[in-house]
Amino acid sequence: MAVTPESKRTPLIAGNWKLNLNHLQSIAFVQKLAWSLQDARLDFRTVDVAVFPPFTDLRSVQSLIAADHFPILFGAQDLSEHDSGAYTGEISGAFLKALDCRFVIVGHSERRAYHHETDAIVGSKAAAAIRHGLVPVICVGETAEDLETRGASAVPVEQLGVALEGLPEGADFVVAYEPVWAIGSGRAATPEQAESVAARLREVIEGAMGPDAAARTRILYGGSVKSDNIASFLREPDVDGALVGGASLVVEEFAKIARFQSHVGV
Ligand SMILES: O=C(CO)COP(=O)(O)O
Numbered sequence: 001m002a003v004t005p006e007s008k009r010t011p012l013i014a015g016n017w018k019l020n021l022n023h024l025q026s027i028a029f030v031q032k033l034a035w036s037l038q039d040a041r042l043d044f045r046t047v048d049v050a051v052f053p054p055f056t057d058l059r060s061v062q063s064l065i066a067a068d069h070f071p072i073l074f075g076a077q078d079l080s081e082h083d084s085g086a087y088t089g090e091i092s093g094a095f096l097k098a099l100d101c102r103f104v105i106v107g108h109s110e111r112r113a114y115h116h117e118t119d120a121i122v123g124s125k126a127a128a129a130i131r132h133g134l135v136p137v138i139c140v141g142e143t144a145e146d147l148e149t150r151g152a153s154a155v156p157v158e159q160l161g162v163a164l165e166g167l168p169e170g171a172d173f174v175v176a177y178e179p180v181w182a183i184g185s186g187r188a189a190t191p192e193q194a195e196s197v198a199a200r201l202r203e204v205i206e207g208a209m210g211p212d213a214a215a216r217t218r219i220l221y222g223g224s225v226k227s228d229n230i231a232s233f234l235r236e237p238d239v240d241g242a243l244v245g246g247a248s249l250v251v252e253e254f255a256k257i258a259r260f261q262s263h264v265g266v
């Protein structure tokens with residue numbers, strides 16, 4: 001879908017910490033990140049910066065951000081598809097909302113692979129997020145084998161189609177296109193590859209949720225994003241930010257990614 005620069009959505013730079021940084025480390029990290037971005041005079045009206053700590057860090061991150069008015073957003077890495085009941089170990093959307101989470105990641109490829117989350121479960125989690133006023137970051141992406149046998153977009157298109165089925169009209173959500181072969185491999189997709197899948201995903205959103213949703217929904221790229229390749233992705237018309245793993249654990253590197261507009265023009 002062609003988008004003029006004026007209609008570009010506010011970029012979202014999101015750091016998925018995965019199973020890293022305990023609650024004490026998360027406090028130090030968020031302080032340093034906020035100071036670094038404020039020092040660099042990042043204009044927070046032009047970019048949203050969010051971190052996704054482990055559940056046990058959320059209270060610490062919430063308290064710090066609220067107390068110091070840091071303009072940093074945060075979310076959780078997963079939630080339960082259930083709202084309450086006998087589901088040992090699960091965390092509900094209501095619990096996350098009560099900690100001021102804005103976002104929650106659903107369907108990360110690591111959860112699909114290691115926790116056997118199906119497209120239907122991911123859809124049900126996305127719906128649970130919306131039910132509780134959270135913005136789901138719906139992750140989709142093909143494995144190396146999918147890429148070889150079915151091309152880049154077939155699996156992400158299928159995954160997103162199912163995830164959107166149970167969402168109400170007007171739902172606010174983010175999509176993250178993360179090719180599994182690019183995650184943690186140091187081998188990022190090219191900006192052209194990311195754009196080509198992102199454009200297909202935008203068509204899926206348009207088909208399922210209508211043209212307004214397609215125009216306003218942010219589609220992120222994830223997989224070996226670093227400060228030296230971020231700007232090339234953000235130049236693509238349908239790529240509206242990044243979901244960053246490894247590089248989001250190093251404060252200076254993540255701050256540099258968040259400041260992509262200053263080090264290379266887009
Ligand atoms: O999985 C990712 C973010 O969710 C990407 O991880 P890397 O940035 O480490 O490749």
